[in-house]
Amino acid sequence: MSDKPGEGQKLVFAADLGGTYLRVALVDESGKIHHQAKQRTPKGDSPDYVVDALASAAERWRSEDGRRIAAASIMVPGTVDNENAVVVQAPNLPALAGFPLKAVLEERFSWPVLLENDANAAAVGEMWMGAARGCRDVVSVTLGTGVGGGVILDGELWRGAHGSAGEIGHSTVDPFSNLKCKCGNTGCLEMFASATAIVRMTREDLPHFAKSVLHREELTAERVYDAGRGGDELALSVFKRFGVYLGIGLANLINIIDPEIIVIAGGAVNGWDLFARDMQREVAERAVRVTAQQVKIAVAECGDNAGLLGAARLAFDKLAGE
Amino acid sequence: MSDKPGEGQKLVFAADLGGTYLRVALVDESGKIHHQAKQRTPKGDSPDYVVDALASAAERWRSEDGRRIAAASIMVPGTVDNENAVVVQAPNLPALAGFPLKAVLEERFSWPVLLENDANAAAVGEMWMGAARGCRDVVSVTLGTGVGGGVILDGELWRGAHGSAGEIGHSTVDPFSNLKCKCGNTGCLEMFASATAIVRMTREDLPHFAKSVLHREELTAERVYDAGRGGDELALSVFKRFGVYLGIGLANLINIIDPEIIVIAGGAVNGWDLFARDMQREVAERAVRVTAQQVKIAVAECGDNAGLLGAARLAFDKLAGE
Numbered sequence: 238m239s240d241k242p243g244e245g246q247k248l249v250f251a252a253d254l255g256g257t258y259l260r261v262a263l264v265d266e267s268g269k270i271h272h273q274a275k276q277r278t279p280k281g282d283s284p285d286y287v288v289d290a291l292a293s294a295a296e297r298w299r300s301e302d303g304r305r306i307a308a309a310s311i312m313v314p315g316t317v318d319n320e321n322a323v324v325v326q327a328p329n330l331p332a333l334a335g336f337p338l339k340a341v342l343e344e345r346f347s348w349p350v351l352l353e354n355d356a357n358a359a360a361v362g363e364m365w366m367g368a369a370r371g372c373r374d375v376v377s378v379t380l381g382t383g384v385g386g387g388v389i390l391d392g393e394l395w396r397g398a399h400g401s402a403g404e405i406g407h408s409t410v411d412p413f414s415n416l417k418c419k420c421g422n423t424g425c426l427e428m429f430a431s432a433t434a435i436v437r438m439t440r441e442d443l444p445h446f447a448k449s450v451l452h453r454e455e456l457t458a459e460r461v462y463d464a465g466r467g468g469d470e471l472a473l474s475v476f477k478r479f480g481v482y483l484g485i486g487l488a489n490l491i492n493i494i495d496p497e498i499i500v501i502a503g504g505a506v507n508g509w510d511l512f513a514r515d516m517q518r519e520v521a522e523r524a525v526r527v528t529a530q531q532v533k534i535a536v537a538e539c540g541d542n543a544g545l546l547g548a549a550r551l552a553f554d555k556l557a558g559e
Numbered sequence: 560m561s562d563k564p565g566e567g568q569k570l571v572f573a574a575d576l577g578g579t580y581l582r583v584a585l586v587d588e589s590g591k592i593h594h595q596a597k598q599r600t601p602k603g604d605s606p607d608y609v610v611d612a613l614a615s616a617a618e619r620w621r622s623e624d625g626r627r628i629a630a631a632s633i634m635v636p637g638t639v640d641n642e643n644a645v646v647v648q649a650p651n652l653p654a655l656a657g658f659p660l661k662a663v664l665e666e667r668f669s670w671p672v673l674l675e676n677d678a679n680a681a682a683v684g685e686m687w688m689g690a691a692r693g694c695r696d697v698v699s700v701t702l703g704t705g706v707g708g709g710v711i712l713d714g715e716l717w718r719g720a721h722g723s724a725g726e727i728g729h730s731t732v733d734p735f736s737n738l739k740c741k742c743g744n745t746g747c748l749e750m751f752a753s754a755t756a757i758v759r760m761t762r763e764d765l766p767h768f769a770k771s772v773l774h775r776e777e778l779t780a781e782r783v784y785d786a787g788r789g790g791d792e793l794a795l796s797v798f799k800r801f802g803v804y805l806g807i808g809l810a811n812l813i814n815i816i817d818p819e820i821i822v823i824a825g826g827a828v829n830g831w832d833l834f835a836r837d838m839q840r841e842v843a844e845r846a847v848r849v850t851a852q853q854v855k856i857a858v859a860e861c862g863d864n865a866g867l868l869g870a871a872r873l874a875f876d877k878l879a880g881e
Contacts, residue, residue, distance in 0.1 A: 316849065325849065374720040386815075395712060397817025398696040401850045404814040409845050410734065412807050422810075422845045485734050488744075492726040493708075493815050495719025523731055523744045527638065527647065528723045 247307040247556070249549040250295050250348065253355065253541075254278065254287065254313050256329025256382070260541070261294045263302060264549035268366045270542065272298055284336045292345045307556055309348045310548035311338065312355040316400045321352045325400060328419065351552050355544050356403060357394050359537075360387025362547030363500045367538035374497040376490060377537065378405055380483075380505035384427040388494065394551075406431070410485045429482035432458035432505045438475045446471035458505060465511045473511065480512030484519025491524040491532055502537035509536055569629040569878070571871040572617050572670065575677065575863075576600065576609065576635050578651025578704070582863070583616045585624060586871035590688045592864065594620055606658045614667045629878055631670045632870035633660065634677040638722045643674045647722060650741070673874050677866050678725060679716050681859075682709025684869030685822045689860035696819040698812060699859065700727055702805075702827035706749040710816065716873075728753070732807045751804035754780035754827045760797045768793035780827060787833045795833065802834030806841025813846040813854055824859030831858055 246265045253260040259278045263271040274294060279286035295309065315327030315334075322339040342350040360369075360377035369375040375389040384406030388395040395402050406427040407420045414424035428434055435458040439451055449471035450464050465472035487499060501509070521529050539546055568587045575582040581600045585593040596616060601608035617631065637649025637656075644661040664672040682691075682699035691697040697711040706728030710717040717724050733746035740747040750756055757780040761773055771793035772786050787794035809821060823831070843851050861868055 388815075390712065390717060395816075397850070398819040399817055399850045399853050401847045402815065402817040404817075404847050407845075407847055408811045408814050409807055410731075412732065421848065485731055489730045489811055490815055492730050493710075493724065493812055494717075495721055495724040495726075497720040523729075525723045525726050525729055526743065528719070528721045531721050 246305065247553070248302055248305045249552040250298070250306050250309040250346075251545040251548040251552070252291055252294070252309070252311045253358075253544045253548070254291070254311055254330070255355070256314050259287075259290055259294070260545065261291075262542070262545045262549075263298055263306065264546060266553055268546055268550070270545070271302070273545075278330070282332050284332050284338070284341075287330065287333065288338075288341055288345065291342065295346060306348060308351060308552040309342060309346050310351040310353065310358075310552035311342065312353055312358045312544045312548050313338070314355050317352045317354055318400060319396075324352070349552075349555070351548070351555055353394075353548055353551055354387070354396075354400075356385030356387040357396065358387070358545075358547035358551065359385075359502060359539075359543040360389050360403075360500070360547065361394060361550050362539050362543035362545070363502070363537055364389055364392075364547075365550045366546050367543060368500045368535040369498050372497045374495075375500065376403065376405075376494060376496045376498075377500040377502055377543070378487070378490075380430055380432070380501065380503035382431060382433055384431050385503075386490075388496075390494075405486055405490055408486055408489060410482045410489075426482060426486040430479050430486065430505070432503075435461050435475055435479060435505065435508075438478060439471060442471055442475065446474075459507070462508045462511065465508065476508050476511035477515050479505075479508070480515030481519055483512065484516040485523065487516065487534065488520050488523035488529075491520065491528055495525075495528055496532060498533040498535060500535055500537045502539075502543060506536055568627065569875070570624055570627045571874040572620070572628050572631040572668075573867040573870040573874070574613055574616070574631070574633045575680075575866045575870070576613070576633055576652070577677070578636050581609075581612055581616070582867065583613075584864070584867045584871075585620055585628070586868060588875055590868055590872070592867070593624070595867075600652070604654050606654050606660070606663075609652065609655065610660075610663055610667065613664065617668060628670060630673060630874040631664060631668050632673040632675065632680075632874035633664065634675055634680045634866045634870050635660070636677050639674045639676055640722060641718075646674070671874075671877075673870070673877055675716075675870055675873055676709070676718070676722075678707030678709040679718065680709070680867075680869035680873065681707075681824060681861075681865040682711050682725075682822070682869065683716060683872050684861050684865035684867070685824070685859055686711055686714075686869075687872045688868050689865060690822045690857040691820050694819045696817075697822065698725070698727075698816060698818045698820075699822040699824055699865070700809070700812075701859075702752055702754070702823065702825035704753060704755055706747075706753050707825075708812075710818075712816075727808055727812055730808055730811060732804045732811075748804060748808040752801050752808065752827070754825075757783050757797055757801060757827065757830070760800060761793060764793055764796065768796075781829070784830045784833065787830065798830050798833035799837050801827075801830070802837030803841055805834065806838040807845065809838065809856065810842050810845035810851075813842065813850055817847075817850055818854060820855040820857060822857055822859045824861075824865060828858055 386403035
């Protein structure tokens with residue numbers, strides 16, 4: 238490493254390939270983000286659009302920092318195969334399903350390329366630079382459009398025997414609910430504890446709350462949250478349900494994995510003050526006592542950058558031969 | 560190792576310290592059981608009774624095989640601390656709670672002593688000599704008086720950050736049930752998929768099945784099973800419920816851990832032909848598709864000896880410095 242940080246340090250080109258946005262950054266070994274950019278993810282039925290977008294994003298920084306970029310690390314919103322080479326499935330970017338993204342990008346980039354599931358990378362980011370610093374057994378739960386999970390055991394990502402570990406969003410928290418999830422199951426956590434769920438539950442309950450301010454506007458999770466902060470009873474009851482179901486899901490996770498810390502991330506974490514009490518009560522009542530008393534449940538600290546940081550860290554670890 | 564097995568081979572004194580029975584065995588490095596014995600677990604408010612029973616069981620074999628016994632490995636029905644030295648809690652042997660069993664036994668035995676949770680040892684036994692041979696990511700689920708679980712990831716026991724990983728029996732499968740479990744939670748898997756649950760569910764439903772043969776006899780899980788095999792509708796409906804709830808619990812386990820194989824053990828596994836179809840349907844509908852199609856769910860093969868074998872294997876691994 239150079240004595241002048243920012244001069245000789247290695248960089249990783251990290252990309253967060255989301256269903257809506259493609260975010261890219263250059264990250265150094267200390268976790269500092271040097272450049273950052275964001276664009277809409279190109280949609281289409283060919284993976285070429287995505288490859289081109291990644292390549293041109295990298296091209297912009299190549300002239301300036303090209304020699305210092307040691308690897309590219311790409312987060313995908315889906316399952317990656319055991320060799321982290323092929324995207325097995327990506328419900329929000331279906332064109333990538335079965336696509337050998339690693340090999341194609343390595344040809345374009347001339348850097349070694351790492352692929353990782355986005356929720357896994359976010360967990361690594363929070364352990365490196367966020368709420369789980371110093372912890373070795375970490376689960377991150379991202380409450381966004383859907384609900385994702387990343388599992389780190391003894392300091393290493395646990396991807397599962399078939400690459401699908403940590404699918405906490407599709408664990409069943411209400412088995413006799415009729416609410417059908419896009420995964421095929423009914424009563425998934427995602428149906429109750431995501432931004433999408435906040436909007437759906439609010440819409441369903443509107444008729445029972447004649448005085449709610451939420452009759453007046455188009456529903457978004459943020460507006461429901463604002464209404465809740467203002468004391469709107471409908472909004473408060475929605476976040477209460479959100480908290481109860483999240484607590485049931487987390488208690489199951491705790492009883493099965495027994496992590497040191499659970500980091501809660503994603504847009505819906507903004508509603509923490511409206512759902513945390515119900516969540517915590519369910520965990521206290523449902524998780525094995527001795528563990529419920531010790532496990533930490535904390536708000537994520539890296540925000541939108543958790544995944545980019547985690548992706549970079551995974552690449553640095555790989556370069557170091559870990 | 561000697562050329563004559565049974566002559567020079569090392570042995571482990573393995574003990575399965577259950578709530579009802581204390582079972583002991585001498586096991587060699589090939590997994591062969593040389594001697595085996597069983598007695599009722601002494602009850603009392605002092606841990607001395609248990610220590611004396613273990614010591615006198617070991618004494619019987621010491622004269623004959625003492626020099627070849629290289630370690631003692633004791634399974635306890637509860638949580639062991641991080642150093643595997645102290646029993647943290649053991650609901651069915653409360654006198655052991657907080658007791659430094661390892662140190663006390665090492666003084667009595669003159670062998671190094673290993674302590675392990677019984678469900679963890681059973682998982683290791685099935686991986687070594689049973690249904691999970693050749694697998695690295697294994698969960699064993701024991702359906703007995705209660706429901707226990709042991710988790711092996713990448714060939715190593717995963718005990719959790721606080722020693723309580725794999726508590727699948729206390730994962731919530733019916734959050735809005737009023738059935739209170741002794742753990743404090745409501746709607747635990749153990750309330751629906753244990754031998755105890757079979758008897759309770761049968762008793763509850765008896766009034767609705769006037770023609771059931773089960774009116775005639777004292778209820779045991781085995782009698783309900785026999786009735787089911789004979790086509791008794793009450794018994795069949797009880798095992799159906801058992802299978803549905805077990806499937807919900809296993810699907811959650813699969814979505815969170817993503818194991819290669821789940822081994823189902825314990826007395827209630829006798830009812831496999833009566834509950835397996837419902838269990839498998841729930842798993843297929845609720846677990847992440849790609850994983851549900853690949854994960855194996857198999858009946859245990861080591862029977863009552865899984866734990867003794869696993870305990871022995873853990874001791875041999877420890878002796879080998881793993």
